[in-house]
Amino acid sequence: MSVLRPLDKLPGLNTATILLVGTEDALLQQLAEAMLKEDCTSELKVHLAKSLPLPSNVNRPRIDLIVFVVNLHSKHSLRNVEESLHRVDATFFLGKVSFLATGAGRESHCSIHRNTVMKLAHTYRSPLLFCDLEIEDFRDTMAQRLVRMLQICAGHVPNVSALNLLSLLQSSENPSLDDL
């Protein structure tokens, strides 16, 4: 059970569960609280993990969306995410995984180049979001976005599936990525 699979459990009634994976607990905690403040017709659950695999002896609901949080200031956080990605089944990457890069605003503190995370997201065919989680307003906006994405991935929005969302989010603004 060390690999996460998207459809190995039955969904809970009207429940949507998101898993945030990242080394910096304080940032994840704040993002989780921001998400739970949102008005939402679904019942939200937020799981926070430092890395994968998750402890196996726990009874947890089906995970609808995984967001890997990378802090551009810390190579440690990138390495942690890269290792955790191996514990996720390939079928998750059909719209149920997203990357979130924080810290881009403070250019002088960045030890990871933007292109590195962009390449990572491109490799896994998943959307990459940039947000400085330390700034409350940006965090709240990102929380709103994540809640909408989560609802879609949980199947709570009629006529839109995770795969639809994925193709909508594939950005066409960086054609140079194909050359990478």
Place this chain on the structure above:
Amino acid sequence: MDETVSEFFRRTILKIPLTEMMTILKTWNFLSENQLQTVNFRQRKESLVQDLVLLCEENHASLNDAALLDIIYTQFHRHQKVWDVFQMSKGPGEDTDLFDMEQFKSSFKKILKRALKNVTVSFRDAEENAVWIRIAWGTQYRKPNQYKPAYVVYYSQTPYAFTSSSQLKSNLPLLGQALTIASKHHQIVKMDLRSRYLDSLKAIVFKQYNQTFETHNSTTPLQERSLELDINMDSRIIHENKTEKERVQRVTQEIFGDYPQPRLEFAQYKLETKFKSDLNGGILAEREEPLRCLVKFSSPHLLEALKSLAPAGIADAPLSPLLTCIPNKGMNYFKIRDK
């Protein structure tokens, strides 16, 4: 009163912020209550200073009185200086004589005056058997420069002295000699420890930093405290790696303790090691000369920052012993060489 002394008074009093003026003048205790009452403390600073200097002249203030005021100012503003730590030792088989403060002071002054004709030495006793010494350096032909003094804080019941890094480095050996001989020691060694925060240096060197304060929180075991945090959290947020978090907290507490850390601003590591590589060959691996590299960690409060690294997820716990040994070893300058 001599013009240079008058100017020295003026500049020293001018340094004092208005909010502290009354406290410092009262501590100095040179001007009487009545005299202080005649002064208008609400006027512009330049005029206030002028009035105070006139009062000093009335009292026939000497250079030594001005030096004393300078010491008091520095005691209130000790963070403005960077302090080094020196450790003295007695020779083998030497007796521990009873320390005589007056004898120490006269001996210290004599040694400096014998070496440099022009030097101003002033003393002020402090708590814990400590003495603050102010030294203004001159040369054989020039009068002492009162505006670049060196300070020494010597704790007489210990072999430790703290000196403010003086700009006139050439006088350091003489200062060390005077201190050693006057305090009846044999040798003096500069420790690899430096900081602005004199009280923190004291705490590290006298090993006083690991006192747990008698508060309610410190007696609750770790388990209970982490439960308290959970109750405040939304039950819809689930931490998957709780055991790991608790392990990190435990390890951090074992290393750093519950008490507030002494305050340092930086730690510096000088590496002089030969390049070691897993890959065979490579240009760097064949060098005979060691690689030289300097790594400096700076922070407004270095040890607290290090303590919060693992809980914040920025580093793995336990931290490198090179970082955690700083208060134990009493060093924040390290030279790392091949064994």
